[in-house]
Amino acid sequence: MKMELRSKAIDKIYKRRDRIDMPDYQREEVWPISKKQLLIDSILQGWHIPKFYFQMVDKNSFECVDGQQRLSAIFEFFDNQLQLSEESKKKFNASTYNELPDDISDSFDDYEIEIEEIEDVNENELEELFQRLQLGTPLNTAEKLNAISGDMRDFCHEISSANFFENKIPLRNTRYAYFEIATRWLLLEARGIQPQLRFPQLEGFLKENRTFSKESETAKKTTRALDYLDQAFPEKCKVLRSRANVLSVCMLASRIISHGIDRNTSKKFGDFIQSFFDDLAIEVEKGAESSEKDFLKYQQSISSGSASGQSITTRLDILSKKLARFSPEFAPIIGVFPNVESETINDLNDLAEDTKERIFKINKKYSGQNGEDLIKMTTKVSEGLTLLNQPCKSSTSFGNFIDSLYFIFYEGTGSCKRLSSPPPDFVIDIKNIRTIIRHDIDHGKKTDTQKKNIKLADAFKKYSGKVSIGECSPEEILTTQIRLLIAAVKFLADL
Structure with missing residues (x-):
């Protein structure tokens, strides 16, 4: 077994907390709020706290062998889930981490804890170390x-x-x-x-x-x-x-x-x-x-x-x-679990709102430089923006959604004339998906028609995994709508 003592700032530990395993089985005791508050007060005052023991699992991940309750309290305070005690509130003029004055929060962030990093250890050595640290703590x-x-x-x-x-x-x-x-x-x-x-x-x-x-x-x-x-x-x-x-x-x-x-x-x-x-x-x-x-x-x-x-x-x-x-x-998972469906609808609303906000900001900047909007607020575009958050679970509702995207991103940009050349893939995808949903393209030479059908189907498949709307379940239509809005937000972010 090899141990090396290191000092690390707690804000860096917090930012990498997904790499630290804190097993529930380690101890039965759960700290009361008063004990957590006392620990945070000690850190805010710059007082020394006992060192932690981390076992290295691999180069970038660790298991907290000793100090889990202290680490949990620190994370809770960073997350604003743990309030300071009444005495500490008066002392630091704050209740939560977010309310701390800048100089105090900076000192808290920079506070360094001592960590014994353990590696090259076998199970027997680790168990003996744990027992010694806990001084005879009962079985976990x-x-x-x-x-x-x-x-x-x-x-x-x-x-x-x-x-x-x-x-x-x-x-x-x-x-x-x-x-x-x-x-x-x-x-x-x-x-x-x-x-x-x-x-x-x-x-x-x-x-x-x-x-x-x-x-x-x-x-x-x-x-x-x-x-x-x-x-x-x-x-x-x-x-x-x-x-x-x-x-x-x-x-x-x-x-x-x-x-x-x-x-x-x-x-x-x-x-x-x-x-x-x-x-x-x-x-x-x-x-x-x-x-x-x-x-x-x-x-x-x-x-x-x-x-x-x-x-x-x-x-x-x-x-x-x-x-x-x-x-x-x-996609069928959405239809089985109500929580998942409601969360998906919430995401749909957020994405639609994000799309609208980005368009308004882009137009403001573009019009200041060019004297006109990048995406013109025509009646169809305005109506389309109000429909983006309507959940699609049928070919009819999805068709209306695609119409909205088409009016916003293709017609709204002057058939891509106000966009960079060549036209962005996302906007061409929307145009092609609308064509396959709204238009009969079976005309002209058979070979040309087949090629065009394949190209249009590929655009739809890129977002749905299926070649046509008729193959999609209601849940698959909804997830396709989500993917298209995610692509819309990315397209706007890249402009």
């Missing part, structure tokens, strides 16, 4: 659960020894880590999302299921999801660095399998997970400057109590929503 959640005999406990061990756990995630299986994840997963599959997922709930679940059949629907569904996950990741998925993320991905796979989505989608599922967590790391590091609030919301659900039912629901709904628009095969 996973170790106590392991003492409850029965069929369910044995099945959880079987799940935790599957190839996905053993070879596809970067987490070390220290102190029954995989078993603890599997037990949480099985409880959620059997009973649904609970208000809390701590030791009392897990203990009751194992005791009530001492007799359990592997032929049960819960067992079969979990096993099918494990097979799907194993196929999704041909190699170790290095972005799955925390237990909360592994559990969320397991549950997402269960959603897919349970609702009849083709198992041949496993590769795209793996691609989505890699993409999601890569983007998460980027947006979390941006912090308040990020425009992708879903990623910040996702990370916050881990930093401030990952075991609560609300946090689990938040993560699963965000993953489901993002997956549904990642590839058309996953």
Whole structure:
């Protein structure tokens, strides 16, 4: 075992919090608010606090071996979820992090904590270190659960020894880590999302299921999801660095399998997970400057109590929503889960509003330089802007939506005359999609018509995954609308 003492500013730790796993099983104790407030007050006054112990999982990720409660309190304060004590409020003239005077918030950001980084350690050495640090702390959640005999406990061990756990995630299986994840997963599959997922709930679940059949629907569904996950990741998925993320991905796979989505989608599922967590790391590091609030919301659900039912629901709904628009095969998820559909509609409203605001800003700048709007506010354009946030679930409503985009981006720019040459791909895509939806193009030479049909179908397929609107389910039409608006925002941002 090798240990190296480092000092790091807490704002840098906060910006990279997605790379630090803080397992719920580490301690049963949950700090009261008063204890958290005392820690924050100590930091604000520049007083020394005990050092932290991080185990290096790989070059860019760590597990907090000791100091989880302190780290959680710091993150909660950064997120404005933890208020200062009444005494501290008077002392610093603020209640939350955002209200701190600039000089005090700068000092808080720059406050350095000491971290012992541990590497080249085996499981026995890590367990001995943990026990010494805790000075005889009782068994953790996973170790106590392991003492409850029965069929369910044995099945959880079987799940935790599957190839996905053993070879596809970067987490070390220290102190029954995989078993603890599997037990949480099985409880959620059997009973649904609970208000809390701590030791009392897990203990009751194992005791009530001492007799359990592997032929049960819960067992079969979990096993099918494990097979799907194993196929999704041909190699170790290095972005799955925390237990909360592994559990969320397991549950997402269960959603897919349970609702009849083709198992041949496993590769795209793996691609989505890699993409999601890569983007998460980027947006979390941006912090308040990020425009992708879903990623910040996702990370916050881990930093401030990952075991609560609300946090689990938040993560699963965000993953489901993002997956549904990642590839058309996953669009049916929207129709099955009400939360996912309502969140998707909210995103649609936000994208439509963003599109309008960007157009108004662009027109103001363009007219100041050229004496006219880039996108002329004709009656059709004005009407089109009001229709962008109307959810499309039929060919009729989608046709009206495409008309709106056509009037705004093609006709509104003078048939692209006020845009750069050659005409932008996005605007040509809109023109082609409208042609295939609104016009009969079966005229002229047969070979020419076929080529034109293929070209137009390719434009629609680029956003929908299908060659025609008739092949799309209502959910697929809605996700196609979302993708087109995302493309519209990007097009406007690049102008």
